[in-house]
Structure formats: C-alpha cells, structure tokens
Amino acid sequence: MHGEGLTHVTHASLGWIPFFPLLGALLAYTIGQKAKDMAGWIATGASTLSFLTVVYFFFSLPAAGYFEHNLFEWISVSGFHADFLFRFDQLTAVMCLVVTGIGSLIHLYSVGYMAEDESRPRFFAYLNLFLFSMLLLVLGGNMLILFIGWEGVGLCSYLLIGFWHKNIAFAGAGRKAFVVNRIGDAGFLLATFLVVMHFGTIDFVELKGLIAGHSEALMTTIALCLFLGATGKSAQIPLFVWLPDAMAGPTPVSALIHAATMVTAGVYLMARMHYVFDPALAPVAMLVVCTIAVLTAFVAACVALVQNDIKKVLAYSTVSQLGFMFMAAGAGAYWVAVFHLVTHAFFKACLFLGSGSVIHACHHEQDMRQMGGLGKIMPWTAATYWISTIAIAGIYPLAGYFSKHHIVVALGDAGMSNPSIAAWDTFFGVVATLAAIMTAFYVTRSACMTFLGEYRGHAHPHESPITMVAPLVVLAALAFFGGWLLEGPLSLHHYLGAVIPVGEGGHGESIIASLLHSWPGFLGVGLGVVFYTKLTVIPQTLSKTLPQLTQILSDKFYFDEIYNALVVSPLQKGAHLLWKKADQAGIDGAVNGTAAVVDVSGEIARTVSTGQMRHYALFMFIGTVFLFLFYLVL
Amino acid sequence: MDPVSHYLILSALMFTIGAIGFVVRRNAIVAFMCIELMLNAVNVSFVALSRHVGGLDGEIAVFFVMVVAAAEAAIGLAIVISLFRTLRSVETSDAAGLRL
Amino acid sequence: MSLTFCIIFASACGVVLMRNPIHSALCLIVNLVAVAGIFAQLEAHFLAMVQIIVYAGAIMVLVVFVIMLLNAKQEEGSYSTWLIGLLAVVSGFIFVDMVGPLLSEGFPQSASATDPTVGTVEAIGRVLYTKYLFPFEAASILIMVGVVGALMLAKTDKGKQG
Numbered sequence: 001m002h003g004e005g006l007t008h009v010t011h012a013s014l015g016w017i018p019f020f021p022l023l024g025a026l027l028a029y030t031i032g033q034k035a036k037d038m039a040g041w042i043a044t045g046a047s048t049l050s051f052l053t054v055v056y057f058f059f060s061l062p063a064a065g066y067f068e069h070n071l072f073e074w075i076s077v078s079g080f081h082a083d084f085l086f087r088f089d090q091l092t093a094v095m096c097l098v099v100t101g102i103g104s105l106i107h108l109y110s111v112g113y114m115a116e117d118e119s120r121p122r123f124f125a126y127l128n129l130f131l132f133s134m135l136l137l138v139l140g141g142n143m144l145i146l147f148i149g150w151e152g153v154g155l156c157s158y159l160l161i162g163f164w165h166k167n168i169a170f171a172g173a174g175r176k177a178f179v180v181n182r183i184g185d186a187g188f189l190l191a192t193f194l195v196v197m198h199f200g201t202i203d204f205v206e207l208k209g210l211i212a213g214h215s216e217a218l219m220t221t222i223a224l225c226l227f228l229g230a231t232g233k234s235a236q237i238p239l240f241v242w243l244p245d246a247m248a249g250p251t252p253v254s255a256l257i258h259a260a261t262m263v264t265a266g267v268y269l270m271a272r273m274h275y276v277f278d279p280a281l282a283p284v285a286m287l288v289v290c291t292i293a294v295l296t297a298f299v300a301a302c303v304a305l306v307q308n309d310i311k312k313v314l315a316y317s318t319v320s321q322l323g324f325m326f327m328a329a330g331a332g333a334y335w336v337a338v339f340h341l342v343t344h345a346f347f348k349a350c351l352f353l354g355s356g357s358v359i360h361a362c363h364h365e366q367d368m369r370q371m372g373g374l375g376k377i378m379p380w381t382a383a384t385y386w387i388s389t390i391a392i393a394g395i396y397p398l399a400g401y402f403s404k405h406h407i408v409v410a411l412g413d414a415g416m417s418n419p420s421i422a423a424w425d426t427f428f429g430v431v432a433t434l435a436a437i438m439t440a441f442y443v444t445r446s447a448c449m450t451f452l453g454e455y456r457g458h459a460h461p462h463e464s465p466i467t468m469v470a471p472l473v474v475l476a477a478l479a480f481f482g483g484w485l486l487e488g489p490l491s492l493h494h495y496l497g498a499v500i501p502v503g504e505g506g507h508g509e510s511i512i513a514s515l516l517h518s519w520p521g522f523l524g525v526g527l528g529v530v531f532y533t534k535l536t537v538i539p540q541t542l543s544k545t546l547p548q549l550t551q552i553l554s555d556k557f558y559f560d561e562i563y564n565a566l567v568v569s570p571l572q573k574g575a576h577l578l579w580k581k582a583d584q585a586g587i588d589g590a591v592n593g594t595a596a597v598v599d600v601s602g603e604i605a606r607t608v609s610t611g612q613m614r615h616y617a618l619f620m621f622i623g624t625v626f627l628f629l630f631y632l633v634l
Numbered sequence: 635m636d637p638v639s640h641y642l643i644l645s646a647l648m649f650t651i652g653a654i655g656f657v658v659r660r661n662a663i664v665a666f667m668c669i670e671l672m673l674n675a676v677n678v679s680f681v682a683l684s685r686h687v688g689g690l691d692g693e694i695a696v697f698f699v700m701v702v703a704a705a706e707a708a709i710g711l712a713i714v715i716s717l718f719r720t721l722r723s724v725e726t727s728d729a730a731g732l733r734l
Numbered sequence: 735m736s737l738t739f740c741i742i743f744a745s746a747c748g749v750v751l752m753r754n755p756i757h758s759a760l761c762l763i764v765n766l767v768a769v770a771g772i773f774a775q776l777e778a779h780f781l782a783m784v785q786i787i788v789y790a791g792a793i794m795v796l797v798v799f800v801i802m803l804l805n806a807k808q809e810e811g812s813y814s815t816w817l818i819g820l821l822a823v824v825s826g827f828i829f830v831d832m833v834g835p836l837l838s839e840g841f842p843q844s845a846s847a848t849d850p851t852v853g854t855v856e857a858i859g860r861v862l863y864t865k866y867l868f869p870f871e872a873a874s875i876l877i878m879v880g881v882v883g884a885l886m887l888a889k890t891d892k893g894k895q896g
Binding site: 664701 | 739746772776
C-alpha cells in the first residue's frame with residue numbers, strides 16, 4: 001500500500017553521511033599519534049559534519065519519497081544481485097538524526113571524559129568507526145549492507161568494551177559480547193538466506209512488493225530468525241547477558257553504543273522489515289516477540305532493583321527499556337517502537353553521561369554506596385540526571401510518558417489485529433505496568449543514592465568540565481521536551497507514516513488524563529524517594545527478611561550460571577576433549593609418529609653414510625654391478 | 635693380433651683391479667692412480683673395439699679420455715695438495731667431513 | 735703378446751698392493767707404457783705416442799712430483815681383509831658380467847679391420863680437425879679451465895698478504 005506513489009530521487013551525496021566518520025576515524029588515529037588532544041576534536045568535527053549533512057537531507061526529503069544512492073553494483077550472480085545501495089527515507093532520517101546527533105554530543109562529552117587517557121586517539125577512532133558502521137546499518141538499502149553495518153557495530157562494540165584491554169575481565173566482557181552477538185548474527189544470516197532463496201532479492205523496497213501470498217510457516221521462520229538476530233544485538237532474553245558486562249567499556253561508549261544507538265538496531269530491523277513481522281502473516285512470531293519483550297522488561301527491571309553499581313542499574317534499565325520497544329514492535333506498532341527508541345536515546349544517554357560525570361568526579365568509583373550528597377557539589381549533573389529520571393519514569397509531560405503511554409495502548413490493542421496475542425494481552429499489560437513501576441523506582445533509587453543524603457566516599461568530587469556538562473544540558477532538554485515535540489508539533493506518527501503502517505494513533509487527551517495515566521511513574525518515583533531518603537529502614541528490612549529473593553535478584557536470576565552450565569562448560573569440555581584427544585593424541589600423534597618413524601629409520605640409514613669416500617665408491621661399484629646384472633638378466 | 639675378446643678380458647681385469655684399489659687404499663694419491671688405471675682399462679677396450687669394427691671413432695674417444703685425464707690430474711693433485719695443507723695428511727679416511 | 739698382458743696385469747696389481755706410494759707410481763708407469771705397447775699392437779700409433787708422452791711423461795711426472803712434495807709416508811695400518819674378500823667377489827661378478835656375454839656372442843668384424851692405414855697420425859688428424867673440431871676446441875678450453883682451477887686450488891694465501 002505504501003509501495004505505490006512513492007517518488008525516489010537519486011542523490012549522489014548520500015555517501016557523505018557515512019564518509020565523514022570514516023575519514024574522521026582515519027584522521028583521528030593517524031594525526032592523534034602526533035597530537036593526542038587533536039584526536040577528540042577531529043572525531044567530534046567529523047561526527048558533527050555528518051550530523052549537518054543528515055539535517056540537510058532531512059529538510060530536503062520529499063513528504064512521500066526517498067533518496068537513493070547506488071555506489072556500485074556489488075554482487076551479480078545468475079539473477080541475484082546486490083548493490084552497494086544507500087537509501088534515505090523517513091525511518092532512516094529519524095535514525096540518522098539520533099545516531100549522529102547524540103553521537104556528536106557524546107563525542108564532545110568524551111573529549112572531556114577521556115582527557116587523561118593515554119590511548120584516546122584509538123578511542124576516538126573506534127568511536128567514529130562505530131558511527132560509520134551504524135550509519136551503514138541505517139542507510140543500507142538491502143539486507144547485505146545492513147548486515148555489514150550490523151557486524152561493524154558489533155566489532156566496534158567489542159573493541160570499545162575491551163578498550164581497557166589490559167584488564168583481563170574487561171577484555172573478557174568484550175569477548176562475551178562478541179560471542180553472544182554472533183549467535184544472534186547467525187539468525188540474521190539464516191533469515192537472509194531464506195529471503196534470497198524464496199524471494200530472490202534482498203532489497204527492502206523490492207522485497208516489500210513480493211511478500212504477499214507466501215505461507216505462514218515461511219514468514220514465521222524468517223521473522224523468528226530475524227528476531228533471533230535482534231535479541232542478540234538488542235540484548236533480549238535469552239541473549240541479553242552480554243549487555244550488563246559491556247559496562248566495562250568507558251562510560252561514553254555505554255551511553256552511545258549500549259544505550260542510545262547500537263542496541264536499538266534490533267528495533268530498527270523490525271521496523272525496517274515490518275512487512276515480515278506482519279501480525280496477519282506471522283501471528284505466532286509476533287506472540288513470541290511480545291512474550292520475550294515483556295519477560296525481558298520485567299526480569300531486567302527486577303534485577304536492576306538491587307544493583308549497587310550505578311552503570312549496572314542503567315544497563316539493566318536499558319535491557320528493560322529495549323523490552324518495551326519490542327513490546328511495541330511485537331504489537332505491530334512499529335512507529336511507537338521507534339518513538340520510544342528516540343526518547344529512550346535522549347534520556348538514557350543523558351543518564352549514562354550523568355553517571356559518567358559522577359564516576360569521573362569520584363575518581364572511577366562506580367558503587368553507589370560510596371556516593372551520596374553529590375547534588376550539592378555537582379548541581380548541573382544532578383539536575384540533568386533528575387530530569388532524565390523523571391523522563392524515564394514516564395511522568396507527563398516529559399519524553400518518556402508519551403512513548404510509554406503509546407506502548408501500553410498499542411499492547412492493549414494488539415489482540416484486535418492478532419488473535420494469537422488476544423488471550424495474553426491482560427497478562428502482558430499487567431507485567432508491563434509492573435515493569436514500568438519498577439523502572440521508575442530503581443532509577444529514582446539510583447538518583448537518590450547518588451545525589452541525596454551525605455557523601456559516603458573518600459574521593460574529592462568536583463563538577464565536570466564544560467565539554468561534559470554541555471551535552472548533558474542538551475540531552476536533558478531533549479529528554480524534557482523531546483516527547484512533547486515528537487507527539488505534537490513534529491508528529492513522528494505522521495512523519496513515519498510514509499514508510500511504515502502507523503494505524504490510528506494520536507488520540508489527543510487532556511492534561512488531567514495524561515497526569516492520571518502517569519500513575520506508574522508517580523508511584524515508582526514516590527516509593528523510591530521515600531524509601532531511599534526518609535524510610536531507609538524499609539529496603540533494609542526487606543532485604544533482611546527475604547534474603548533469598550535479594551540473592552536471586554543480585555545474581556541476575558542465575559542466567560550466567562545457567563548458560564555456563566548448559567552451554568559454555570559443555571562446549572569448553574568438548575573443546576578440551578578435542579584438543580587433548582583428537583588434536584594432541586590423534587593429529588599430533590600421527591604427525592609426531594611419522595616424524596619418529598623417519599627419525600628412527602634415518603638413524604639406521606645414517607650408519608651407511610660414513611663420510612669415508614672409499615665406502616661411497618664401494619657402494620657405487622656395487623650399484624653398477626647390479627645395474628649390469630639387471631640388463632643382462634633382461 | 636689377438637682376438638678382440640682377449641683385450642676385453644684384459645680391460646675388465648685392469649678395471650677391476652683399479653676399482654678394488656680405489657676402495658681399499660686410503661692414500662689419496664694412490665686412489666688417484668687407481669682412477670688412472672680404470673681410465674686406461676676403458677681406453678684399451680675402446681681401441682680394441684675400434685680396431686675390431688674398423689673405425690676411428692673409438693680412438694678419438696680415447697683421445698678425449700686422455701684430455702679429461704690430464705685435466706683431472708691437474709685438478710686432482712691440486713686438491714690433494716690443499717687437502718694435505720688443511721689436514722696434514724693425504725689419507726682419505728681423515729677427510730671424513732661429509733658426516734657430522 | 736701374452737708377455738705384455740702379463741706385464742700389464744702384474745703392474746696393475748703392484749699399483750694396488752705396494753705400500754709405498756712411490757712404488758705404486760713406478761708400477762703405474764710400467765703399466766702405462768705396456769698399455770702403449772698394446773695400442774701399438776692394435777696399430778693405433780698416434781695413441782701409443784700420446785699415451786707415452788701425456789700419461790707416462792706428463793701426468794706421472796706430476797704425480798711423482800706431488801708424492802715427493804708432500805713427503806707422504808708409508809701407509810700405516812692394514813687393509814681390512816673382509817673388504818678385500820668382498821671386493822674379490824664383486825670383481826668376479828664384474829668380470830663375468832662384462833665379458834662373459836661378449837665372448838659368447840662374438841663380434842662382427844668389418845672389412846676395414848685389417849687396414850693398416852686406419853690408425854696413423856694422418857688419419858687421426860684428418861678426423862680430429864674436421865668431424866671432431868668442435869669437441870677438440872672444447873677440450874682445449876677444458877684443459878685451460880683445469881689449469882686455472884688447479885692454480886686457484888693449489889696457491890697459498892701468501893699472494894694476498896704480499
């Protein structure tokens with residue numbers, strides 16, 4: 001229905017968007033070797049240029065159409081062809097604005113945050129390389145280009161998680177992220193193969209026109225494979241375990257990659273390939289998406305309740321919020337998922353950068369029990385953190401409310417379009433609401449423990465430099481007004497309607513009604529403030545009376561342990577067995593055995609070789625004699 | 635003139651004696667002389683057969699064998715001298731450097 | 735006739751059996767001269783002369799000269815008897831194998847075999863400078879290379895020091 005009537009314009013300059021960060025990465029690394037302080041500014045400049053280019057394209061984009069830029073024909077094999085094609089439509093525009101906009105702010109922030117790190121040229125090169133990959137991902141006009149970006153961001157994520165690679169645990173966290181992501185990538189690849197096999201094209205626009213009339217089983221398989229890819233990249237059950245560990249990376253990385261942009265790639269994928277995730281074509285797949293999303297949101301929120309590491313709280317919060325996005329996508333409201341993606345990028349980036357500011361101030365202390373009372377010392381950081389807290393809690397009129405409200409509404413309506421979900425939507429609604437209340441609670445808890453009360457640490461905290469505060473203020477402003485802007489004046493609903501089905505949406509409601517709909521946020525924030533300022537006995541008593549529950553939560557439902565027992569250690573044992581038995585005993589044994597045979601026979605044969613010329617002559621004569629005999633006998 | 639087979643028997647005997655000498659004697663110069671013996675054995679059979687079949691090719695071959703023998707004598711004796719200089723010996727059993 | 739054969743056989747054995755290299759060398763000279771006699775019997779006059787001039791003259795003088803120069807003493811130690819035994823067997827094989835079949839089959843004899851003008855210096859020279867001109871020139875180069883090589887091998891490093 002959207003395929004017709006779209007105009008598409010070939011625009012040769014689209015390549016500039018990813019080109020700037022790529023160039024920036026090269027320059028930041030090479031020039032950075034000579035002048036370390038230049039690296040950050042080069043990277044920030046490249047990122048900003050890219051952002052300005054995106055803004056230009058955003059404003060010149062026709063209301064119903066898209067830009068295309070075919071760099072070259074990449075693969076052309078017997079009827080199948082894949083171009084190196086960039087496509088810039090409304091969805092891409094939104095994603096590009098978020099990626100480059102927030103990316104630029106975080107680059108600026110990193111200039112301050114990483115000012116004392118020895119390897120900052122490498123850091124900024126990786127960061128720009130990440131932007132490049134992420135832009136490939138969102139600009140890619142077919143599944144293959146998207147996959148290049150998909151792998152590229154995975155690689156950059158790995159490199160940046162393990163940025164302080166001299167710490168073994170940090171390097172291990174990077175490896176874990178890489179391996180877990182790989183499982184998801186296998187799903188994505190399988191989906192790509194299926195698509196090539198059954199449709200013969202991987203171009204998103206061509207694919208859209210071919211989708212109708214295929215069997216439900218095929219569509220469900222493709223959708224589930226794609227979703228497996230999404231769970232890997234976007235940290236959903238069962239593949240979410242890497243994201244909390246990914247906090248080993250520098251905090252700006254956590255903000256950019258592991259909160260605002262890369263982890264939302266799965267959501268983007270679902271929105272981009274929404275015609276595969278169609279409630280009418282693959283209802284069971286959508287039920288699976290919703291179930292996983294709701295469970296993830298709930299489980300991650302529970303675990304976040306008891307974390308003491310400020311970044312871990314935010315990491316589980318990210319997992320939980322990604323669950324909310326997938327709820328919307330699973331319910332078929334892709335524009336709502338993108339809406340929450342954008343608002344989440346605002347407030348979660350702000351929260352992460354705020355936590356980074358605090359960690360920077362406290363000399364790399366991340367335990368909230370060693371903080372407290374920082375509000376007086378770091379007023380800017382505290383203020384922006386609180387704004388984002390209220391935004392994520394979903395209180396009107398801050399950004400989080402609008403997107404979350406839409407999610408709840410979409411989840412309630414999902415049963416109408418998808419009968420598979422109908423039986424479950426009450427359950428989904430209740431669990432999602434519980435997760436929302438807990439979200440508000442644990443973020444408030446972290447804010448209270450960090451900024452209120454008395455300082456409990458030993459460092460000498462100080463407010464962060466202007467390069468760090470400025471991005472915080474911008475992001476806080478976006479977290480404050482962003483939702484309202486996108487709901488009203490800019491109308492994301494209408495804007496994205498050009499590329500994805502958006503349904504009814506946007507039923508205006510009064511301020512009173514909105515405030516009433518914010519009740520989970522008010523409840524959570526209220527409880528949080530009360531528990532962690534006035535009545536601190538309550539959480540303490542709770543953890544004492546229910547030690548098992550606390551233990552389970554702080555051990556993250558034993559996900560890591562279960563995976564270790566079920567997957568990692570059998571694999572390790574198998575590998576060990578292969579190493580010891582097959583490789584060392586079998587293959588090495590065969591090789592060494594051959595060598596030993598040669599060695600022994602050589603030892604025997606070398607007795608013939610005496611070094612005495614006369615003996616050699618004798619052998620020669622004997623040989624001649626036998627040669628004669630041979631001829632004579634013949 | 636004897637039948638050609640007599641010359642061939644003589645040639646075979648000379649060659650065998652030369653070969654045994656080369657294997658048995660350790661003095662490099664004597665070994666060298668044994669090589670000359672073997673070359674001469676071959677020369678004898680060349681000439682005898684050449685006469686027998688009535689051509690000159692065999693005798694020309696003998697001429698070239700002599701040329702090679704002369705060159706070999708020059709080089710071989712030079713090697714014996716430098717061997718003696720290095721090892722203070724002309725025993726071939728002392729020049730066993732081919733084996734580690 | 736058979737006297738020449740006997741001289742050749744005896745002197746060849748002498749070359750191998752004499753303990754003193756100089757005696758070996760003298761035996762070899764006798765052997766070579768006797769072989770020259772064989773050549774003369776076979777009417778290869780040119781080769782008989784060259785045999786005496788080049789072998790008995792030049793090469794053996796060189797050998798004796800080197801023996802004197804190096805003052806090589808008598809060989810100490812004895813020949814290993816098992817080696818001699820083995821060699822006797824081997825040489826028996828060679829003897830029988832090489833000659834036996836030839837004797838039994840016999841050779842066709844050509845008409846020119848008895849032509850006395852075949853082995854003369856003139857005949858040899860004619861063939862050598864026409865049909866075998868190129869091998870002849872190559873042989874001269876070989877000799878020259880041999881001379882230069884012998885010089886290089888035998889000269890001491892005194893030239894460099896001086």
